[in-house]
Amino acid sequence: MTSNARGGDRLLGSLRAADGKGIVRMEARFATEIAEVWAALTDPRRLAHWIGAVTGDLRLGGAFRARFLTSGWEGTGRVEVCAPPQRLVLRTTAADEPTQLVDELTLTAAGDQTLLVLEERGMPLDQLAAYGAGVQLHVEELAAYLAGHERRDRAARWAELFPAYQALAANVS
Numbered sequence: 001m002t003s004n005a006r007g008g009d010r011l012l013g014s015l016r017a018a019d020g021k022g023i024v025r026m027e028a029r030f031a032t033e034i035a036e037v038w039a040a041l042t043d044p045r046r047l048a049h050w051i052g053a054v055t056g057d058l059r060l061g062g063a064f065r066a067r068f069l070t071s072g073w074e075g076t077g078r079v080e081v082c083a084p085p086q087r088l089v090l091r092t093t094a095a096d097e098p099t100q101l102v103d104e105l106t107l108t109a110a111g112d113q114t115l116l117v118l119e120e121r122g123m124p125l126d127q128l129a130a131y132g133a134g135v136q137l138h139v140e141e142l143a144a145y146l147a148g149h150e151r152r153d154r155a156a157r158w159a160e161l162f163p164a165y166q167a168l169a170a171n172v173s
Contacts, residue, residue, distance in 0.1 A: 011161070013132050013141055015168045018121070022128035022172070024135045026118045032146050034109040037116060038085035040146060041105060050145035051138060058082075066092075070141055070154050071134045099123065118143075118173060132165035135160055 056064030060082040081089035
């Protein structure tokens with residue numbers, strides 16, 4: 001794991017808007033090979049260790065259900081693009097919201113490291129700060145899992161991240 005994967009006080013994300021919807025973009029570098037990161041993102045047994053319960057078909061065109069540990073998000077999704085081990089695009093809908101989000105994950109090998117770029121698109125602008133903090137929490141959970149570390153105190157980390165993402169969101173229109 002490299003210095004930015006765990007985050008600390010550092011924000012891994014940026015926020016912007018397009019067509020009246022919010023976009024969260026995260027970048028993180030992991031000190032592990034691309035195949036390892038891909039497996040952590042696509043194997044339900046491994047997903048259960050860092051993000052939560054994911055059931056269903058995680059292949060191209062497949063439908064799935066998920067419940068995330070860190071954020072409590074619960075909903076359904078469909079795999080729109082699955083190009084191992086570089087690109088995954090998911091369309092998701094929360095159980096309590098009609099808004100569909102698009103999550104695009106791109107992995108790039110850099111020697112024995114892997115660069116993850118995650119872009120989540122489609123959230124309401126008034127919720128952009130919360131999504132920014134939540135997505136960073138998920139990336140940090142992935143980093144901890146890949147490095148063999150325990151999870152951090154989620155509530156404390158949220159309290160650190162949310163105000164910083166609120167400040168970023170204030171500049172998005």
